[in-house]
Every structure is written in structure tokens, then in C-alpha cells.
Amino acid sequence: MEEKRTVCVTGASGYIGSWLVKRLLERGYHVRATVRDPGDEKKVKTLLELPKASTHLSLWKADLAEENSYDEAIQGCEGVFHVATPMELVHQGQDGEEEIESTTLNGILSIMRSCSKPKTVKRFVYTSTTGTITVQPQPPLHEYTEDLWTDVDLCYELKMYGWMYLVAKTTAEKAAWKYAEENGINMVTVHPSIVLGHFITPHTSFSTDVATAFYTTNMALLKKIHRSPAVHLDDVCNAHIYLFEHPLAKGRYICPSHTVNLFEIAHSLGLKYPDRNIVTEFEGLDRSPKIIPCSSKKLMALGFEFAHKNKDVGDFCAEIIAQRNGFALMIEKLNFQIFELFNGLKI
Numbered sequence: 234m235e236e237k238r239t240v241c242v243t244g245a246s247g248y249i250g251s252w253l254v255k256r257l258l259e260r261g262y263h264v265r266a267t268v269r270d271p272g273d274e275k276k277v278k279t280l281l282e283l284p285k286a287s288t289h290l291s292l293w294k295a296d297l298a299e300e301n302s303y304d305e306a307i308q309g310c311e312g313v314f315h316v317a318t319p320m321e322l323v324h325q326g327q328d329g330e331e332e333i334e335s336t337t338l339n340g341i342l343s344i345m346r347s348c349s350k351p352k353t354v355k356r357f358v359y360t361s362t363t364g365t366i367t368v369q370p371q372p373p374l375h376e377y378t379e380d381l382w383t384d385v386d387l388c389y390e391l392k393m394y395g396w397m398y399l400v401a402k403t404t405a406e407k408a409a410w411k412y413a414e415e416n417g418i419n420m421v422t423v424h425p426s427i428v429l430g431h432f433i434t435p436h437t438s439f440s441t442d443v444a445t446a447f448y449t450t451n452m453a454l455l456k457k458i459h460r461s462p463a464v465h466l467d468d469v470c471n472a473h474i475y476l477f478e479h480p481l482a483k484g485r486y487i488c489p490s491h492t493v494n495l496f497e498i499a500h501s502l503g504l505k506y507p508d509r510n511i512v513t514e515f516e517g518l519d520r521s522p523k524i525i526p527c528s529s530k531k532l533m534a535l536g537f538e539f540a541h542k543n544k545d546v547g548d549f550c551a552e553i554i555a556q557r558n559g560f561a562l563m564i565e566k567l568n569f570q571i572f573e574l575f576n577g578l579k580i
């Protein structure tokens with residue numbers, strides 16, 4: 234078998250990053266995985282235990298907030314998959330608004346400058362989100378496409394759930410396209426919506442929180458996905474690799490496979506877990522909302538096929554719930570109830 238090339242994955246310990254590393258190793262790539270703390274055994278153990286890790290994986294210390302931090306890891310790589318984002322700042326709430334934007338923006342530009350130095354990087358693949366597309370003053374009549382850009386001013390005005398994340402990702406992606414054009418970087422962006430499905434990270438993430446919210450009854454999170462598209466983790470990671478390898482890949486690629494109606498997911502999960510008190514009623518939400526699709530036509534026209542398109546999103550969530558079974562789920566539910574109680578007391 235042909236010996237594959239060396240690539241770098243940022244945010245390799247995360248929900249998406251770790252699965253991407255796993256798939257790249259399986260395809261024979263040598264992977265340089267960046268994490269902020271390679272000594273954090275809890276975070277990196279899963280990566281180090283992956284098949285082929287002993288011969289094909291190396292860990293590199295790098296931080297989005299530090300200029301030149303990625304120089305060494307990227308030196309000599311043919312591809313860079315930039316997955317890292319300061320998600321924990323998003324979870325910490327609105328106080329971190331400026332830091333989220335500056336870390337996301339300065340981070341991507343710093344990584345792109347690192348790509349410009351060695352001249353070995355043939356393609357830069359950035360994990361964006363449908364959130365850099367879908368916030369529009371007037372939604373499109375038929376579908377969201379790659380030509381649209383989220384209206385950042387509208388995010389500031391509406392301050393919807395996770396708005397600072399949407400601002401940061403949109404601002405960063407725009408700046409990245411400008412840098413790519415001015416400096417001859419071959420960049421493609423992947424735009425997943427909510428990513429769900431079985432995973433290998435030991436810690437929780439936005440995706441695992443969304444799936445388990447049906448159990449922990451975190452309504453704020455659930456309402457966020459009422460009309461959201463979704464995609465399986467494995468499909469997202471395979472799409473990243475497909476777009477890296479395809480000679481004709483160019484530009485932005487929307488990547489969901491399913492459009493979600495919260496009531497349908499809840500119903501599907503309720504059938505799978507009849508004894509778990511899955512939330513199935515959502516006060517104030519439309520049971521049959523008009524959903525404007527976020528189309529992955531461009532990705533599919535390039536020949537990509539979603540392997541998980543025949544499952545439903547309830548199946549994706551069930552995979553996560555099954556992994557976070559028993560004790561872990563009980564603790565999450567308890568933590569969330571305590572959080573709600575204190576929130577209530579503050580009011």
C-alpha cells in the first residue's frame with residue numbers, strides 16, 4: 234500500500250478532531266495532532282491508543298492564542314486540518330465574547346501564516362459551521378447555499394443562543410478567505426451543522442451535551458436544535474478527508490445530511506428508551522415548523538456520499554446516550570438540575 238503523507242490536525246483531542254485523527258490514521262496518514270497540553274493524560278490517552286498511533290501519530294503542543302505556536306507542527310506537512318475552536322469559552326457565557334472572537338480570528342490567521350512558511354502545505358481544510366451562513370435578515374425562499382454569509386450585525390442585535398460563537402466563526406472565516414486569496418493558500422471550508430453520533434473523547438462536548446439534553450432536560454439546548462440540520466460525526470470527518478484529497482475541491486462546502494425537527498428526534502428516542510423519561514414535549518415550539526434546508530448539494534455533486542443518511546437523527550443521539558450510559562448520565566442530569574436551581578434562585 235502507498236505510504237501516505239503527513240498532515241496536521243488542530244484541536245485533535247476534541248469531539249470532531251479525535252475522530253478525524255482516527256480516520257486519517259486508518260487511511261495511512263502520518264498525523265501530527267496538536268493539543269494545548271500533551272501531558273494531559275486524560276485528554277490524549279485515547280489518541281495514543283488508536284490503531285497505528287505508535288508508528289503514525291505524534292503529539293504537538295500548540296495554542297490558538299500564541300503567535301507562531303503551530304510553526305513546528307506544520308513544518309513539512311502536506312495538509313492542515315484546522316478543527317480547534319475555544320468551545321469552552323462559548324460554554325462559559327457572554328463575558329468571554331471578545332476573547333472568543335480574538336482567539337478564533339487570531340488563531341486561524343496565525344495557523345495560516347505557519348502554513349505560508351514551509352511551502353509544503355498543499356491544502357488547508359478549515360472546520361467552519363453552517364452558522365457562518367444561516368443567520369439572515371430574510372431567509373432564502375428554497376435553501377441555504379454556500380454563497381450566503383451570516384449577518385454579524387444581526388447576531389449582535391438578536392443575541393441569540395451562542396451568538397458570540399457565530400460572530401467569531403464568521404469573522405474568522407471571512408478573514409481566512411482574504412488571507413488565502415492574498416497569499417495563495419489552497420483552502421476549503423467544511424460547514425457542518427450539529428454533529429452527532431458515537432465518539433472517542435472521554436470528556437463531554439457541545440455535541441454530547443445536545444444528545445444527552447433529551448435526558449437531562451436542558452431545554453435551552455434542545456430548543457436550539459429545533460429546526461437545525463444535523464450530520465453524523467463519521468460523515469463529517471470523512472467529508473474533511475474527501476475534500477482534502479479531491480483535486481477539484483474548491484471553496485465552501487455545506488455538510489449536513491439531515492434536517493431536524495425536535496419533536497421527531499424526541500419521538501424516535503422515546504421509542505428507543507421507553508424507561509428513561511426522554512423529553513418529548515416542548516412548550517411554545519411549533520410541531521411542524523417550516524424548515525428551509527441547508528443543502529449539501531455541492532459536496533454531493535463532487536461525489537461525496539453520506540454513509541449515515543439512512544439512519545435518523547434519533548439514532549445519532551442514541552449512539553451518544555448509549556456511550557454516556559448509567560452513572561455518567563445520572564451525574565450530568567444532577568449537575569444540570571443543580572445549575573437550574575441556582576439560576577432560579579438568582580432570578
Ligand SMILES: NC(=O)c1ccc[n+]([C@@H]2O[C@H](COP(=O)([O-])OP(=O)(O)OC[C@H]3O[C@@H](n4cnc5c(N)ncnc54)[C@H](OP(=O)(O)O)[C@@H]3O)[C@@H](O)[C@H]2O)c1
Nearest residue numbers: 244246247248249269296297317318319320362427428438
Ligand atoms: N460539534 C458540533 O456540533 C459542531 C458543529 C459545527 C461546527 N463545529 C466546529 O467543529 C470544530 C470542533 O468542534 P468540537 O465539537 O469537536 O469541539 P470540542 O470537542 O470542544 O473540541 C475543540 C478543541 O479545540 C481545542 N482548543 C480550544 N481552545 C483552544 C486554544 N486556545 N488553542 C488550541 N486549541 C484549543 C481543544 O483542545 P485542547 O483542550 O486539547 O487544547 C478542543 O479539543 C469547531 O471549530 C466547531 O466550530 C462543531
